[in-house]
Amino acid sequence: MTKTKPKKIPAEERRNITVEAVIDLAGSSNPDSITTAAIAKHMKLTQGAIFRHFPNKDAIWKAVMNWVAKNLMARIDRAAKDITSPTGKMEAMFLAHIAFVADHPGAPRMLFGELQGARQTPAKRLAQSMMKQYAARLRDMITSGKECGELRDNLDAEAAATLFIGTIQGLVMQSLIAGDVDKMRADAPRVFGIYLHGISRAGDAEEQE
Amino acid sequence: MTKTKPKKIPAEERRNITVEAVIDLAGSSNPDSITTAAIAKHMKLTQGAIFRHFPNKDAIWKAVMNWVAKNLMARIDRAAKDITSPTGKMEAMFLAHIAFVADHPGAPRMLFGELQGARQTPAKRLAQSMMKQYAARLRDMITSGKECGELRDNLDAEAAATLFIGTIQGLVMQSLIAGDVDKMRADAPRVFGIYLHGISRAGDAEEQE
DNA sequence: ATAAATATAGTAATCAATTACTATCTTGAT
DNA sequence: ATCAAGATAGTAATTGATTACTATATTTAT
Numbered sequence: 197m198t199k200t201k202p203k204k205i206p207a208e209e210r211r212n213i214t215v216e217a218v219i220d221l222a223g224s225s226n227p228d229s230i231t232t233a234a235i236a237k238h239m240k241l242t243q244g245a246i247f248r249h250f251p252n253k254d255a256i257w258k259a260v261m262n263w264v265a266k267n268l269m270a271r272i273d274r275a276a277k278d279i280t281s282p283t284g285k286m287e288a289m290f291l292a293h294i295a296f297v298a299d300h301p302g303a304p305r306m307l308f309g310e311l312q313g314a315r316q317t318p319a320k321r322l323a324q325s326m327m328k329q330y331a332a333r334l335r336d337m338i339t340s341g342k343e344c345g346e347l348r349d350n351l352d353a354e355a356a357a358t359l360f361i362g363t364i365q366g367l368v369m370q371s372l373i374a375g376d377v378d379k380m381r382a383d384a385p386r387v388f389g390i391y392l393h394g395i396s397r398a399g400d401a402e403e404q405e
Numbered sequence: 406m407t408k409t410k411p412k413k414i415p416a417e418e419r420r421n422i423t424v425e426a427v428i429d430l431a432g433s434s435n436p437d438s439i440t441t442a443a444i445a446k447h448m449k450l451t452q453g454a455i456f457r458h459f460p461n462k463d464a465i466w467k468a469v470m471n472w473v474a475k476n477l478m479a480r481i482d483r484a485a486k487d488i489t490s491p492t493g494k495m496e497a498m499f500l501a502h503i504a505f506v507a508d509h510p511g512a513p514r515m516l517f518g519e520l521q522g523a524r525q526t527p528a529k530r531l532a533q534s535m536m537k538q539y540a541a542r543l544r545d546m547i548t549s550g551k552e553c554g555e556l557r558d559n560l561d562a563e564a565a566a567t568l569f570i571g572t573i574q575g576l577v578m579q580s581l582i583a584g585d586v587d588k589m590r591a592d593a594p595r596v597f598g599i600y601l602h603g604i605s606r607a608g609d610a611e612e613q614e
Numbered sequence: 615a616t617a618a619a620t621a622t623a624g625t626a627a628t629c630a631a632t633t634a635c636t637a638t639c640t641t642g643a644t
Numbered sequence: 645a646t647c648a649a650g651a652t653a654g655t656a657a658t659t660g661a662t663t664a665c666t667a668t669a670t671t672t673a674t
Contacts, residue, residue, distance in 0.1 A: 204619055204672060225523050226437045232664065245620050247665065305521065311582040312514065314434050327582070355595035358579060362596065365578045366571020373520040373536070386564035387571065394603025413638060413653055441630060451655055456631065458653090 211249050213239050214256060215263045222302030227309040232256075257319040261310060264303045265326040271296045272330075282341035283396070286334075287388060290364065294384040297368050298377045304368050334360055338395075347395050356395050363391055420458050422448050423465060424472045431511030436518040441465075466528040470519060473512045474535040480505050481539075491550035492605070495543075496597060499573065503593040506577050507586040513577050543569055547604075556604050565604050572600055 205213070217239045221230050232253060236243040250256045275292030276285040297304050310323045334357045341347040347356075367387060371380035414422070426447045430439050441462060445452040459465045484501035485494040506513050519532045543566040550556040556565075576596060580589035 207618080210619080226518070226521065228435050228437050231662080233662085241619095242621055243664090244622080244624095244666075248619065253664065308517075308578065308582075309435070312435065352595050352599065355592060355599055358576070358592055359572060359596045359599050362572055362575020362579060363568065364575070366574035367567070369517065369574045369578070370567060370571060373517075383564060383567055386561050387568045390561065390564055390568050390600075390603040392603075394599040394601075398607065416652075419653080440628080442628090452630085453632075453656080454654055462630065 215260050218260045219302040222305045227306050261319040261322040282337050283346045290388050424469050427469050428511040431514045436515050470528040470531040492555045499597050
């Protein structure tokens with residue numbers, strides 16, 4: 197009666213569902229120990245069926261990283277698009293990044309896990325190129341922020357870029373550890389406020405609680 | 406001739422060696438996928454021998470977390486001990502923490518790995534209590550920093566504490582990803598400079614490059 | 615009817631843990 | 645001082661469970 201009927205779904209959509217399943221599972225367990233059986237169970241399939249859609253597990257991971265890179269960068273770009281001020285852009289990017297992670301807690305864990313691994317997988321290459329792209333975009337933004345006078349002239353641009361990314365990573369880490377993504381959304385603006393104060397020109401009194 | 410003779414080593418020292426072996430291995434591979442066989446090989450023992458000294462794998466992980474908590478906190482305390490100024494203490498803690506991680510890259514990976522896991526292991530409890538202790542110490546320091554006028558009155562103390570820890574975590578993450586611990590040592594003072602600028606009273610002109 | 619999607623039922627490899635046994639220290643009665 | 649007896653630390657082989665992956669049969673939508 198309550199026996200779930202296995203649905204027939206076209207291959208491409210099934211691949212998308214697989215990616216979502218992995219990200220979902222990564223939200224509550226170590227990405228490296230997600231088994232193909234667990235993925236299959238989560239999407240109500242048998243384990244063997246997965247290999248009709250992916251040649252091997254690495255290919256699944258590659259697809260997941262691709263999804264993360266594409267969606268994260270798109271979201272950040274969209275957030276910054278209509279803002280002219282460099283610091284305004286940076287704030288929008290920061291908050292958009294946090295919002296994305298709050299929506300998909302498994303995403304950063306896949307990223308970290310893949311980037312830390314010793315093995316040089318296709319997924320790792322994707323992750324690395326995304327990080328490079330991200331860092332480059334940031335450096336440009338900081339440079340133009342100094343040029344237009346929003347940021348301090350004596351600001352260490354490289355350190356500021358490192359801190360921007362590091363702040364996000366640290367915030368994400370702490371929230372994932374606490375198992376509370378709402379905390380992340382709540383903390384993000386307050387923490388960015390301090391960061392902004394650290395890089396801004398002295399005169400600008402960006403008020404804060 | 407050159408055949409390595411299996412040495413007999415007293416149980417307690419053998420347990421210490423095991424902990425070091427795990428932290429060593431965690432420096433270059435995912436902690437979650439460190440096998441007992443790999444640990445044994447690294448310390449030139451057979452796999453089964455490990456279970457003469459630990460009842461199970463969880464007990465090994467617990468011993469490792471204990472080592473990390475004890476050594477990290479001791480190092481931070483020692484660094485801050487002889488400094489009176491709150492911001493001075495914070496800087497010393499920051500740099501001591503980074504130095505510890507640079508010496509033992511496997512340590513933070515064990516920490517993160519354990520804190521992220523869904524399973525409530527003895528190791529996880531240890532890690533959580535250490536983080537609580539750390540955060541509490543920080544909050545006190547920030548509060549007294551505001552009282553003595555080094556820090557802004559309108560500073561969001563909780564956000565500042567979150568950012569302090571987050572900055573370290575982010576810095577560590579990026580260096581581990583890059584596989585370059587020297588980068589971490591080099592970046593730390595510059596990044597802390599920006600953080601300090603973010604929390605300090607406006608008047609204080611902490612010079613920076 | 616046919617082809618794509620899934621189920622069923624395997625494989626070899628690897629994992630933590632246990633076993634039976636051996637080698638080496640340590641100790642206390644003589 | 646010596647040396648059997650017990651304690652300690654090790655090996656080698658094996659266990660049952662779990663892993664990624666595969667071969668083949670069955671179902672279902674068109």
